[in-house]
Amino acid sequence: MVDNCLLKERILVINPGATSTKFAVYDGETLLIKRTVEHFAADTSPFVKLLDQYEYRLRIILEQLAVEKIDLSTFNAVAARGGILKPLKGGTYEITQEMVNDLREAKRGEHASNLGAVMAYGLAEFLKIPSYIVDPVSVDEMEPVARISGLPDLPRISLSHALNTKAVARKVAKQLGKKYEEMNLIVAHLGTGISVTPHKLGRMIDVNNPKEEGPLSPDRCGGLPVGQFLRLAFSGTYTFDELKEILNHKGGMYAYLGTADIRKAFSMAAHGNEEASLVLEALSYQVAKEIGGMAAVLSGQVECIILTGGIAHSEPIVNAIKSRVQFIAPVIVIPGEEELEALAFGTLRVIRGEEEAQMYSV
Ligand SMILES: Nc1ncnc2c1ncn2[C@@H]1O[C@H](COP(=O)(O)OP(=O)(O)O)[C@@H](O)[C@H]1O
Numbered sequence: 453m454v455d456n457c458l459l460k461e462r463i464l465v466i467n468p469g470a471t472s473t474k475f476a477v478y479d480g481e482t483l484l485i486k487r488t489v490e491h492f493a494a495d496t497s498p499f500v501k502l503l504d505q506y507e508y509r510l511r512i513i514l515e516q517l518a519v520e521k522i523d524l525s526t527f528n529a530v531a532a533r534g535g536i537l538k539p540l541k542g543g544t545y546e547i548t549q550e551m552v553n554d555l556r557e558a559k560r561g562e563h564a565s566n567l568g569a570v571m572a573y574g575l576a577e578f579l580k581i582p583s584y585i586v587d588p589v590s591v592d593e594m595e596p597v598a599r600i601s602g603l604p605d606l607p608r609i610s611l612s613h614a615l616n617t618k619a620v621a622r623k624v625a626k627q628l629g630k631k632y633e634e635m636n637l638i639v640a641h642l643g644t645g646i647s648v649t650p651h652k653l654g655r656m657i658d659v660n661n662p663k664e665e666g667p668l669s670p671d672r673c674g675g676l677p678v679g680q681f682l683r684l685a686f687s688g689t690y691t692f693d694e695l696k697e698i699l700n701h702k703g704g705m706y707a708y709l710g711t712a713d714i715r716k717a718f719s720m721a722a723h724g725n726e727e728a729s730l731v732l733e734a735l736s737y738q739v740a741k742e743i744g745g746m747a748a749v750l751s752g753q754v755e756c757i758i759l760t761g762g763i764a765h766s767e768p769i770v771n772a773i774k775s776r777v778q779f780i781a782p783v784i785v786i787p788g789e790e791e792l793e794a795l796a797f798g799t800l801r802v803i804r805g806e807e808e809a810q811m812y813s814v
């Protein structure tokens with residue numbers, strides 16, 4: 453049971469993912485509770501749109517807080533992973549009605565993180581406390597040259613795992629006795645989606661949008677041979693929605709092996725499945741190739757390469773990537789993600805007046 457003494461820094465942190473909602477309660481830097489609630493297809497299939505899951509997911513959090521006997525009136529702020537908003541520079545943003553409207557309309561695309569700010573704002577308004585997002589997936593610090601794609605109608609866009617990426621970059625900078633804003637480094641976030649970002653003096657100056665570029669990932673295609681994709685799209689084999697589902701959730705390793713779980717893929721390979729071995733090799737190969745490209749973006753001035761995300765737990769994948777990129781810079785491995793902590797700490801900086809919350813402009 454959690455002590456309900458009235459602190460001024462109690463933060464509820466919410467991180468909605470495609471198949472889970474993670475949440476945590478922090479008192480200052482101290483983690484009080486951390487929970488992951490899995491959402492099974494049978495529970496979420498009645499909801500047509502992702503945003504329709506708002507009440508269902510919020511209710512689960514409130515029920516768990518009640519079980520832990522955490523009094524809602526003791527919260528001072530709510531923080532959530534931000535979604536596909538307008539392009540924004542990194543930082544902590546106060547959630548506003550305008551931001552919530554944009555996420556509800558999902559003008560720039562649907563993503564589980566769109567639910568975060570909507571849930572945080574709904575609860576915070578009820579409790580009459582502020583709510584924040586930190587480094588949303590739409591952080592855009594790209595240089596103009598990185599926006600050119602090869603077709604004026606299709607500019608490259610900055611979508612990434614900015615929250616975890618910037619958090620681990622800050623952490624490594626601190627470990628090295630430096631400031632994030634004074635370093636050049638590359639972060640490869642190896643999760644269900646994969647993004648590789650070159651950070652130049654605290655700015656993410658390029659990135660592969662995991663939904664449409666870069667390495668194949670556990671469930672996303674990454675970059676595809678575009679001419680062949682065009683023919684497939686017009687072949688009548690798939691509808692638009694089916695192709696979108698393939699690109700976002702049923703591509704990559706899943707399309708080859710029928711699983712998005714790296715551990716399962718290794719088990720298939722260990723049982724003699726040669727395709728599984730080849731696809732796992734291709735994943736490491738493509739990540740290394742993307743890191744090499746981003747090293748060129750930084751003109752080779754790379755102080756370190758960070759591998760993070762769930763797949764960074766996999767020793768064989770980490771070693772395969774290392775063997776191809778360690779000639780560029782030392783490789784530091786931070787497995788898993790630090791998103792809940794990054795949200796709490798980003799919010800704390802604002803509560804403590806160390807940083808000013810940025811306003812989302814419409
Ligand atoms: N201990 C582990 N060893 C190997 N792979 C792992 C391990 N833990 C998670 N993964 C893989 O990491 C991927 C999910 O990464 P994660 O960062 O949790 O994803 P998400 O982007 O969904 O939060 C999955 O493919 C999963 O199989």
Ligand SMILES: CCCC(=O)OP(=O)(O)O
Pocket residue numbers: 469563589611612613643644645646662663
């Ligand atoms: C929308 C870009 C970030 C991303 O792909 O996140 P997930 O891997 O969590 O879907």
